[in-house]
Amino acid sequence: MTRNPTRPVRVGAVTIGGGAPIVVQSMCATKTTDVAASVAQTLALAAAGAGVVRLAVDSEADARALAEVRAATRGRANLVVDLQENYRLAAAVAPHVDKIRYNPGHLYHHEKEKPAREKVRFIAEVAREHDCALRIGVNCGSVDPALAERHAEDDVQAMVESALEHATMLDDLGFDRYVVSMKDSDPAKVIEANARFAARRPEVPLHLGVTEAGLPPDGVIKTRVAFEQLLMRGIGDTIRVSLTLPNDRKPEEVRAGHKILEDIASGRFRSVPVFDNDRLNIISCPSCSRVENERFVELAEKVRDLTRYAERNAVTIAVMGCRVNGPGETDDADLGLWCGPHFVNLKKGKETVGAFGYDEVLERLREELDRLIASRA
Numbered sequence: 001m002t003r004n005p006t007r008p009v010r011v012g013a014v015t016i017g018g019g020a021p022i023v024v025q026s027m028c029a030t031k032t033t034d035v036a037a038s039v040a041q042t043l044a045l046a047a048a049g050a051g052v053v054r055l056a057v058d059s060e061a062d063a064r065a066l067a068e069v070r071a072a073t074r075g076r077a078n079l080v081v082d083l084q085e086n087y088r089l090a091a092a093v094a095p096h097v098d099k100i101r102y103n104p105g106h107l108y109h110h111e112k113e114k115p116a117r118e119k120v121r122f123i124a125e126v127a128r129e130h131d132c133a134l135r136i137g138v139n140c141g142s143v144d145p146a147l148a149e150r151h152a153e154d155d156v157q158a159m160v161e162s163a164l165e166h167a168t169m170l171d172d173l174g175f176d177r178y179v180v181s182m183k184d185s186d187p188a189k190v191i192e193a194n195a196r197f198a199a200r201r202p203e204v205p206l207h208l209g210v211t212e213a214g215l216p217p218d219g220v221i222k223t224r225v226a227f228e229q230l231l232m233r234g235i236g237d238t239i240r241v242s243l244t245l246p247n248d249r250k251p252e253e254v255r256a257g258h259k260i261l262e263d264i265a266s267g268r269f270r271s272v273p274v275f276d277n278d279r280l281n282i283i284s285c286p287s288c289s290r291v292e293n294e295r296f297v298e299l300a301e302k303v304r305d306l307t308r309y310a311e312r313n314a315v316t317i318a319v320m321g322c323r324v325n326g327p328g329e330t331d332d333a334d335l336g337l338w339c340g341p342h343f344v345n346l347k348k349g350k351e352t353v354g355a356f357g358y359d360e361v362l363e364r365l366r367e368e369l370d371r372l373i374a375s376r377a
Contacts (some may be wrong), residue, residue, distance in 0.1 A: 133176065215284060
């Protein structure tokens with residue numbers, strides 16, 4: 001593959017961009033505060049071939065646990081932390097990781113009166129002080145509301161503009177040790193967003209991923225479509241395959257990523273056809289530490305089995321396991337299941353149908369699906 005001439009960004013012992021081999025990443029699905037489980041999964045992902053392993057931090061307790069994870073995995077895994085809504089936690093986690101990922105859309109949740117530029121400055125200064133790289137991680141389900149409104153007719157451009165805006169902020173601060181990602185559950189939008197950004201900023205390394213790709217094998221197919229189309233254009237320096245899997249199967253994400261890269265390098269392609277948007281489309285987020293009830297994975301599998309009878313209908317069902325991406329992703333789906341610790345919020349577009357137990361929500365989902373299909377007949 002001929003690669004875009006992106007600049008190199010060092011992340012611990014690996015390099016992203018600059019002609020270095022494409023790095024496969026993954027993310028722990030364990031609670032970060034469960035240090036033993038997080039260490040075990042970090043090492044399992046690294047052993048499977050993950051050049052970078054990501055953990056989530058949403059509290060001071062997570063940050064303290066991260067320090068212990070780092071101590072137990074130092075020299076055996078390159079760590080990146082996923083900051084959630086509290087950007088100020090960057091100062092607590094930076095000493096213990098090689099890269100920090102922040103979501104531009106989440107910078108508006110805390111200290112709303114403070115400009116985003118000041119928050120980015122804080123993150124960049126912390127990263128510089130502690131020898132960390134950064135990832136500007138734009139997600140379709142949590143784009144800055146102002147940009148989302150401005151580009152209401154083109155949500156892909158909203159993601160691209162967010163990424164470009166934050167890249168410029170870091171450039172203005174003299175910080176160029178960053179990569180960018182723009183993720184969506186639709187492979188076509190992932191392809192378009194990354195192609196548009198690369199045309200504007202070809203020197204910036206890109207992290208590719210189809211978020212909420214869902215259960216295997218469909219989740220692997222969606223991801224493969226996006227990766228094949230982008231990598232063959234020279235776009236992409238690191239990849240993440242995001243699958244809905246039980247915790248003990250998370251290394252499958254890494255193996256799937258390496259398999260896709262091997263196939264592309266050998267000329268074995270499976271995409272060419274565009275992912276079929278005229279059929280039932282089930283999207284589900286990757287199992288990660290933000291999942292509030294691990295029954296979410298089992299529920300996603302049951303939804304897939306339950307809805308097979310509707311496969312010839314152009315309906316999108318979102319099964320989301322956390323409060324971070326749950327609201328936005330289910331808003332955009334025809335039917336959504338936003339899974340909390342004890343109940344599942346069943347939604348029809350932006351409208352909430354109700355909160356149901358994990359054992360009763362499937363029947364209600366079938367009822368709503370049948371009504372939706374009948375209304376379109």
